[in-house]
Amino acid sequence: MKRIILIGFMGAGKTTLGKALAESLFIPFYDTDALIEHHTNSSISSIFLNYGESYFRNLEKETIENLPKNSSYVLAVGGGLPCFNNLMETLNTLGTTVYLKHDVTTLSKRLTNDSEQRPLVAEKSGDALISYIQEKVDERELVYTKAQLILEEAEQTTERLIHRLSLLHQRS
Ligand code: S3P
Numbered sequence: 001m002k003r004i005i006l007i008g009f010m011g012a013g014k015t016t017l018g019k020a021l022a023e024s025l026f027i028p029f030y031d032t033d034a035l036i037e038h039h040t041n042s043s044i045s046s047i048f049l050n051y052g053e054s055y056f057r058n059l060e061k062e063t064i065e066n067l068p069k070n071s072s073y074v075l076a077v078g079g080g081l082p083c084f085n086n087l088m089e090t091l092n093t094l095g096t097t098v099y100l101k102h103d104v105t106t107l108s109k110r111l112t113n114d115s116e117q118r119p120l121v122a123e124k125s126g127d128a129l130i131s132y133i134q135e136k137v138d139e140r141e142l143v144y145t146k147a148q149l150i151l152e153e154a155e156q157t158t159e160r161l162i163h164r165l166s167l168l169h170q171r172s
Contacts, residue, residue, distance in 0.1 A: 002027060002072040003095025004165065007082050007144055009137055010118050011110035012100040013156060014076035020158045022074035031076045032063050039063075044078075048119035057084040064090055080120075083143045092146065096165060099147035100156055104134050 002025060006014040015031050022029035033044055036059050040047060047056050060081045067075070075095070082088035091097050102110075108130045115121045115129075124132055149164055 001070065003075070004073075004161075005075045005077065005091050005095050005097045006100060007077055007088075007091065007097055007147055008079065008100035009102065009107055009133070009140065009144075010079040010121065011107045011114065012079070012102055013110075014100055017100065017156055017158065017161065018074045018076035021161060024158050024162065025072075025074065027072040027074060029074045029076075030067065032060055032081055033078050035063050036060065043117070045117060045119045045122070057081075061085045061087065064094075067094070080140075082146075083140050088143045088146050092148065096149065096168065097147040098149040098151055098161065098165075099144045100151055101144075102153055104130060104137060106153065107133050107137070 004018075004021060004025075006012075006018045006021075008014055018031065019029050036047070036056075037043055040059065042050075044056070047059070057080070060078060061084070064077075064081070064087055067073070077087075077091070082091060088097075111118070111121050111129065111133070112125065115124070121129060121132065149168055151161060151164065155161070155164065
């Protein structure tokens with residue numbers, strides 16, 4: 001059974017790399033944000049707006065608990081998911097966790113162009129966005145770095161990731 005779980009900050013490219021990896025490995029791809037939107041029939045932004053963040057964090061927990069058992073998949077999780085309800089520990093028991101690491105400059109460029117679907121950064125831009133990302137990344141890296149693999153930006157391709165996963169599994 002193969003299970004690879006991609007974690008990292010908003011804008012890290014978890015969904016894009018996750019889909020490509022799942023295609024190469026011929027296994028299903030799941031994305032926690034997409035699963036939540038599908039089950040609630042509403043967007044992440046409207047869940048934050050109408051019910052607040054802690055309600056959303058509970059939905060994330062339920063989503064992890066309801067993933068298919070005994071089957072292979074690639075999973076991309078929302079940027080905050082590992083940092084609530086001890087879910088980083090849970091993810092580490094479910095499969096191989098991979099942290100897609102980026103510097104703050106890259107993240108802020110990506111989020112400037114693509115922030116409207118992300119309620120935590122939708123209203124921020126310029127220096128306010130950069131300081132928010134810096135503060136959150138510093139806080140969340142304590143959790144993200146518990147991943148079994150840390151992938152720097154230059155290594156974030158399907159080929160490199162498959163190679164790093166095979167090295168990791170040779171060792172274990
Ligand atoms: C969040 C990240 C988002 C989404 C929600 C909250 C976060 O997912 O779950 O807006 O707390 O970092 P992406 O990382 O896929 O953007």
